[in-house]
Amino acid sequence: MTVYATVDSPLGELLLVGEESASAVGGTALVSLSLPGQKGAAEIKDDWRCDPGAFEEIAGQLRGYFAGELRHFAIEYAPGAGTDFQRCVWRAVEEIPYGETATYGQIAERVGAAGAGVRAVGTAIGRNPLLVVRPCHRVIGADGALRGYAGGVERKERLLGLEGALVS
Template sequence: MTVYATVDSPLGELVLTGEESATAAGGTALVSLSLPGQKGAAEARNGRRLAPGAFEEIAEQLRAYFSGELTCFSIEFAPGAGTDFQQRVWRAVEEIPYGRTASYGRIAERVGAAGAGVRAVGTAIGRNPLLVVRPCHRVIGADGALRGYAGGLPSKEWLLGLEGALAP
C-alpha cells in the first residue's frame, strides 16, 4: 500500500511517499520526497494513506541534515523508478559530495552523454522524485549559475548555502 507522511523543514512541509513492506525488513521504502510548491507536490497525498510514523528514521535524518549535523543520507529507496538513463544520471548525482557542486555538463560526461546529452541530463535531473536526499540541488550551470530546480531556485540556493557550496 502506498502511504505518505509530512515533515516540517526550513523549506516548508515536505511530503514523503512510499510503499509499505517494500523492503525485506517489512518497512517502508521511500518513493518520493516533494518540496512545497513543487509540481505534483499537492497531489502526492491523493489516494494514499497517511502514515505519520512510516518514515520516522528518514524524518530524523532530514532534521539532522537541516540542522547541519548530517552530511550523508542512509535511506532505502523503492526500486524501479525512472528509465535506465535517468537512473544513471541519478546515481551520478548521488555521488556529488556534500558541500560540492557539479555542472550539468560534468554529469553528462560521467554518464556518457557529453555534448547534446546535457539537455537530456537536465531533463532527467528535473524528474528526480527524491529531492534533498538525492542531491540534484548540487547540480549547477557551467558558469556557476543556479539553474532550474523542481523545488524552486530559492530552495536550491538555501540548500547550497546550508552545505557551504555557494561561491562568495
C-alpha cells in the same frame, strides 16, 4: 500499500511518499520527497494511508541534515522509478559530495552523454522524485549560476548555503 507523511522543514512542509517494504529500514522504501509548490510534486491519493511512524527514520535524517549534523542520507528508495538513463543520471547526482557542486556537463560526461546529452541530463535531473535526499540541488550551470530546480531556485540556494557550497 502506499503510505505518506508530512515533515516540517526550513523549506516548508515536505511530503514523503513510500511503499511498505519488509526489507526497508523502518519498513518503508521512499518513493517521493517533494516540496510545497514543486513542479511535478506528488499529490496525495485517496487510497494512500497517512502513517508518520513509517517515516520516523527518514524524518530523523532530514532533521539532522537541516541542523547541519548529517551529510549523507542512508535511505532505501523504492525501485523502478524513472528510465534506465534517468536512474543512471540520478546515481551520478548521488555521488556529488556534501558541500560540493557539479555542472550539468560534468554529470553528462560521467554518464557518457557529453555534448548534446547535457540537455537530456538536465531533463533527467528535473524529474528527480527525491528532492533534498537525492541532491540535484548540487548541480549548477557551467558558468556557476544556479539553474532550474523543481522546488525553486531560492530553495536550491538555501540548500547549497546550508551545505557551505561555494557558488559564484
